[in-house]
Every structure is written in structure tokens, then in C-alpha cells.
Amino acid sequence: MNAVDIMKYKLTEIIRLYNSKGWSPATSTNYSFKVSKDDSNFYVSKSGVDKSEFCEEDFILVNQHGEMVSEINNVKPSAETKIHATIYRLFPKTCVILHSHSIESVFVSQKFENEINFEGYEIQKGFEGQTTHEAKISVPILENSQDMDLFCRNLMDRKLDFICHSFIIKKHGTYAWGDDLFSAKRHFETLEYLIKVASKDF
Numbered sequence: 001m002n003a004v005d006i007m008k009y010k011l012t013e014i015i016r017l018y019n020s021k022g023w024s025p026a027t028s029t030n031y032s033f034k035v036s037k038d039d040s041n042f043y044v045s046k047s048g049v050d051k052s053e054f055c056e057e058d059f060i061l062v063n064q065h066g067e068m069v070s071e072i073n074n075v076k077p078s079a080e081t082k083i084h085a086t087i088y089r090l091f092p093k094t095c096v097i098l099h100s101h102s103i104e105s106v107f108v109s110q111k112f113e114n115e116i117n118f119e120g121y122e123i124q125k126g127f128e129g130q131t132t133h134e135a136k137i138s139v140p141i142l143e144n145s146q147d148m149d150l151f152c153r154n155l156m157d158r159k160l161d162f163i164c165h166s167f168i169i170k171k172h173g174t175y176a177w178g179d180d181l182f183s184a185k186r187h188f189e190t191l192e193y194l195i196k197v198a199s200k201d202f
């Protein structure tokens with residue numbers, strides 16, 4: 001298998017695993033990857049696929065703006081592909097982006113404005129750059145929007161806030177990314193864990 005096929009295989013396994021956790025109901029969520037940070041094109045999940053049945057053929061190649069590289073009948077990239085393109089542009093070392101519609105992130109996002117803070121949790125060290133549970137860390141919360149251009153402008157305005165390689169969208173879900181599949185997965189699972197802990201306070 002070449003590097004692209006290996007990534008498709010590994011990410012497909014993870015997409016199905018995350019679906020089994022309830023993080024992608026009703027065809028929701030989207031995922032993307034590139035093999036090298038120097039690639040301008042990236043692979044993103046197709047729109048409208050049941051994530052419990054996701055397979056390697058459900059990735060499509062798009063350019064740096066999130067537009068399909070070659071037209072395929074009745075196939076389109078996820079509506080949120082522009083969010084992926086913006087994250088790759090903001091953080092050029094990124095090679096994998098993960099997304100969830102977890103119920104806990106929806107609960108938590110309604111209780112906080114603008115950001116959620118965490119302090120004292122051992123798992124905070126799952127975010128690259130964090131070396132102690134004693135640090136106070138902040139994860140941005142952004143307003144949801146169907147206007148992807150507006151949403152992506154808001155994302156760019158908050159570039160300096162993304163120290164945890166992730167964010168929450170209000171009443172929607174989470175995004176996390178990394179330089180490879182291992183680090184994206186670690187950031188994503190760290191955030192989902194912290195959100196789950198926070199949601200127990202309500």
C-alpha cells in the first residue's frame with residue numbers, strides 16, 4: 001500500500017471507532033488528512049455518508065480551498081471542508097483534522113461563552129506543549145454558522161487562542177488537529193475527555 005492508502009485505511013478505522021462512541025450520528029461530522037504538510041491538496045470525507053459504514057473510497061481529493069480536484073457525479077465534499085482548509089492554512093504543520101458531534105460538547109458549549117477553561121487535570125498533558133496538570137488551559141468556543149466564509153473569518157481572527165490544537169463550536173461539536181494521525185487523535189481524545197468531565201458538573 002502507498003502512503004495515501006495507508007492513511008485512508010487507518011483513518012477509516014478511527015472514523016468507525018468514533019462512530020461507535022456516538023460522536024458522529026446521522027451522517028454528521030467530517031475528517032481529513034494529507035500525507036505531507038507540504039501537500040496543498042488534501043483528502044476529506046464525502047458528504048452524507050453513514051459513519052458506521054465509512055470506507056476508504058469515501059475520501060475525496062480537494063485543493064487548498066476545499067474544492068474538488070476532479071468532478072465526480074453526485075459526489076461532493078462535506079459542507080465544512082472550508083473549515084479544514086482554513087485550519088491547514090492557519091497551522092501549516094497540520095496533516096490530520098478530526099471532528100465530533102459529541103453530546104457532551106453540545107451541553108458544555110451552551111454553558112460557557114467564548115472559551116472553556118481547564119485546570120488541574122492530569123490528561124491536559126495530552127495537548128502538545130502542556131507539561132503539567134497545574135497549568136490553566138483554555139479551549140475556544142465559536143458561534144455556529146452555516147455561512148462558512150463568516151465562520152472561517154472568525155476562526156482566523158482567533159488564531160492565537162488555539163494553544164490546545166482544538167476548538168468547540170456552540171451547540172455543534174469539536175474540532176482537533178495534529179501533525180500526524182497520532183497527535184491529532186491524542187488532542188481530540190484529550191478534549192473529548194475534558195469535556196465529558198466538565199459536563200458532569202451540570
Ligand SMILES: [Zn+2]
Binds near residue numbers: 030100
Ligand atoms: Zn459538524
